[in-house]
Amino acid sequence: MNDLLEYTLRLGDDALIAAQRTGEWIAAAPQLEEDVALGNIGLDQLGQARSLLQYAGSLDGRTEDELAYFRDEREFRNLQLCELPNGDFAFAMARLLYFATYQHLLYDELRSCADETLAGVAGKAVKEVAYHVDHATQWVLRLGDGTEESHRRMQAALDALWPYTAEMFASDDVVRQLSVAVDPSTLEEEWTRRVTAVIDESTCERPTSSYQHSGGRSGRHTEHMGYLLAELQHVARSHPGATW
Amino acid sequence: MNERSEFISKHSVEPLYEVFVRSRRGLSHTHVGSLHAPDATMALRNARDVYTRRQEGVSIWVVRASDITASSPDEKDEFFDPAGDKVYRHPTFYEVPEGVEHL
Numbered sequence: 001m002n003d004l005l006e007y008t009l010r011l012g013d014d015a016l017i018a019a020q021r022t023g024e025w026i027a028a029a030p031q032l033e034e035d036v037a038l039g040n041i042g043l044d045q046l047g048q049a050r051s052l053l054q055y056a057g058s059l060d061g062r063t064e065d066e067l068a069y070f071r072d073e074r075e076f077r078n079l080q081l082c083e084l085p086n087g088d089f090a091f092a093m094a095r096l097l098y099f100a101t102y103q104h105l106l107y108d109e110l111r112s113c114a115d116e117t118l119a120g121v122a123g124k125a126v127k128e129v130a131y132h133v134d135h136a137t138q139w140v141l142r143l144g145d146g147t148e149e150s151h152r153r154m155q156a157a158l159d160a161l162w163p164y165t166a167e168m169f170a171s172d173d174v175v176r177q178l179s180v181a182v183d184p185s186t187l188e189e190e191w192t193r194r195v196t197a198v199i200d201e202s203t204c205e206r207p208t209s210s211y212q213h214s215g216g217r218s219g220r221h222t223e224h225m226g227y228l229l230a231e232l233q234h235v236a237r238s239h240p241g242a243t244w
Numbered sequence: 245m246n247e248r249s250e251f252i253s254k255h256s257v258e259p260l261y262e263v264f265v266r267s268r269r270g271l272s273h274t275h276v277g278s279l280h281a282p283d284a285t286m287a288l289r290n291a292r293d294v295y296t297r298r299q300e301g302v303s304i305w306v307v308r309a310s311d312i313t314a315s316s317p318d319e320k321d322e323f324f325d326p327a328g329d330k331v332y333r334h335p336t337f338y339e340v341p342e343g344v345e346h347l
Contacts, residue, residue: 031258033279033290040293138286 003178005059006077008118009067010174010217011106012052013078016068017225018099019045020232024086034089037135041096044128051121069236073226074219081164083216083225087157090150093139094157100132101194102168105187115180137198144202155204162207167214260309261287263294265301273305284308 022042029035053064081099086092107129110122143154169188175181199206215221236242258280264273276295281287287306296304315323327333 031280033281033294036297037290037293040297135289138289142282142286 002059003174004115004180005056006174007178007181008052008056008059010077011118012049012056012067013076014082014099014103015045015052016049017076017078017082017228019043019049020228021082021084021086021095022092025092030089038092041132041135044125044132048121048125048128051124055117055121065236069233073221073229076216076219076221076225076229078216078221079164079167080213080216080222081161081167083222083228084161084164085224085228087160088153089139090143090153090157091160093136093143094154094161096132096136097140097195097198098161098165098168100129100136101191102184102187103129104133105191106182106184109182109187110180113180113182118180140198140204141202144199144204151203154202158199158204159207159209163209163212166212167216170214170217172217258282261291261306262309262312263287263291264305264307265291265295266303267301268299273303276300278309281306 019042022038022045025038026035026042029038049068050064053067057063057067079099081095084095104126107122107126111119111126113119113122140154140158143150145151146154169184169191171183171185175183196206213222260278261281261284262278263276265276266273279287279290279294281290284306288304291304291306295301
């Protein structure tokens with residue numbers, strides 16, 4: 001597989017799987033307004049996924065639908081962070097804080113890359129994810145610095161997701177060899193600074209876990225990924241080629 | 245009251261905010277609806293998500309519903325009825341000179 005295709009799939013799969021998890025919150029959020037907010041955020045992520053998967057597909061003759069619905073688990077290149085099942089609302093906001101902050105730094109770099117399509121997608125998405133960061137930040141602050149129970153849950157969520165954050169910054173031959181790619185290891189310092197600032201203000205403690213999961217970029221996923229794909233893909237596979 | 249709104253009104257400690265949006269061409273903010281939020285910052289964000297997701301506006305105001313002083317329906321008669329027969333308050337008693345276009 002060529003590096004540009006591999007790299008675009010990573011970006012697209014992150015966005016697609018994140019969108020699927022965010023979308024699961026619709027009609028299950030703590031308030032109607034949050035249903036709509038998370039619906040908007042999920043659709044932003046889905047829009048990014050579509051643009052990126054269309055581009056990836058154009059590189060090897062597949063459509064966005066073939067890539068989303070007819071690849072198996074081991075062919076997906078997303079971060080494990082994106083596929084973990086939704087826990088409570090604090091978990092959703094901790095994940096959004098970690099992931100959107102990463103995406104924001106990434107897209108901000110990528111919009112000046114030499115590949116016009118990737119730069120275009122990044123230029124549009126950077127404003128969307130800036131809002132996702134803000135939304136997550138507002139909630140982390142309120143839950144962390146809220147009641148005893150909300151603080152406990154916020155801390156637990158930040159802790160539970162921390163071991164999945166190093167994977168975002170893992171560097172490999174693909175990102176080092178591909179000139180248009182952003183080497184994610186260059187984003188880690190600023191990501192840590194921004195996320196730490198929010199966690200500090202929320203009165204939570206920044207997690208310090210030494211063990212870090214990895215594998216998503218090479219198609220090794222958590223046990224939850226299969227269930228997610230079953231739900232995501234089952235209609236398309238039951239009725240191949242169906243339109244409405 | 246349906247089950248959900250009953251549940252929310254019983255359990256929600258979040259105050260109600262009224263939302264005003266200024267549209268792209270509009271000169272003034274117009275009331276568009278209301279929503280619940282824990283504080284004004286979140287109310288503004290919720291309003292962005294609920295009321296401007298189809299490019300309805302370029303500026304939003306939110307104000308706590310409890311901070312609005314409103315006229316009472318009971319006072320409707322003395323507040324509004326006396327204006328009903330004061331036709332001379334409308335600028336309709338002037339002859340418009342011929343040739344004046346933009347009056």
